[in-house]
Structure formats: structure tokens, C-alpha cells
Amino acid sequence: MFGTLIDYWWLTGDDSYNNITSQAMLHxxxxxxxxxxDNQTLAVGNDDQGSWAMAAMSAAEHxxxxxxxxxxxxxxxAQAVFNECVSRWxxxxxxxxxxxxxxxxxxxxxxxxxxxxxxxxxxxxxxxxIYGP
Numbered sequence: 001m002f003g004t005l006i007d008y009w010w011l012t013g014d015d016s017y018n019n020i021t022s023q024a025m026l027h028x029x030x031x032x033x034x035x036x037x038d039n040q041t042l043a044v045g046n047d048d049q050g051s052w053a054m055a056a057m058s059a060a061e062h063x064x065x066x067x068x069x070x071x072x073x074x075x076x077x078a079q080a081v082f083n084e085c086v087s088r089w090x091x092x093x094x095x096x097x098x099x100x101x102x103x104x105x106x107x108x109x110x111x112x113x114x115x116x117x118x119x120x121x122x123x124x125x126x127x128x129x130i131y132g133p
Contacts, residue, residue: 002028003055010062018065025059026067028052034080045101045108046085050119053081057123082123085116 005021008014030036035052036044058064059074066073072080085098090112098120100111 002052003058006055006058006062006064009064010058022065022067025052025055026071029071029077032080034084035077036084042103043106045106046088046098046116047100047113047119049081049084049102050116050123053078053123054119056081078123082120085120085123 002021002025005017009018009021028035028037030038030041035049035056040048056074057078060078064074088098088102090097090099094112097112098116099109100113100116101108103109
């Protein structure tokens with residue numbers, strides 16, 4: 001959703017949704033700005049984190065207005081998610097990959113899904129498109 005609103009702004013120039021989009025993305029940031037919101041830490045999945053990180057990457061890529069100085073920039077957030085996902089890479093089951101859910105107690109922990117893995121693989125591509133390899 002957030003990525004769609006950022007793309008809408010970038011494609012149309014209509015900034016009427018920018019403030020609410022920025023507020024919503026900042027609400028999802030979590031304490032270390034890794035897109036693990038404090039109110040969802042126990043249930044968040046790699047797909048959730050990846051989707052929010054892709055929105056942050058889109059914000060960085062399209063020069064979406066920066067968050068307030070009290071918050072890390074969009075690229076920093078996307079990189080934080082990528083780094084966390086690297087630490088979760090499971091090479092012991094199903095020929096490697098990210099699990100759908102982060103924690104063992106969540107239904108879906110035993111699944112590996114394309115959204116989580118796709119976001120994980122897209123983050124460095126988007127970062128290099130902005131800043132070079």
C-alpha cells in the first residue's frame with residue numbers, strides 16, 4: 001500500500017497523500033527503524049518487513065520527502081531490513097531461503113514463500129540502482 005502511494009506521487013506529482021503516507025511508514029518503523037513495528041513484533045513476517053522495506057526503497061529511489069531528522073532516512077530503513085534478513089537466511093531446509101514468518105511460534109514459520117524471498121533479492125538491486133554497485 002505505502003509503495004503504491006509513493007509511486008502515485010512520483011508518477012502524478014500529486015502530493016496530497018504524502019503526509020499520511022509518511023506518517024504511516026514512520027509508524028511501521030519500529031524502534032531500531034527496521035520495520036518491525038513495536039505493536040507487531042511477535043507476529044510480523046519476512047513478507048511484511050520486506051514490503052515495507054520495498055516502500056522505503058521506492059521512497060529513496062524517487063526522492064520522496066525525507067522523514068524528520070529524528071528518524072533515519074528511507075534507505076537506512078531498507079538496509080536495516082536487508083541486514084536482518086541476511087541473518088535469517090536458512091540454508092538448511094528447502095534448498096535455502098527466507099521463511100515466511102520470523103518466529104517459530106507463528107503459523108507459517110515452516111513455509112518459504114516467494115514474497116519474502118523476492119523482496120529480499122530486490123533490496124540490493126534497488127540500492128545499487130540508486131548508489132551504484
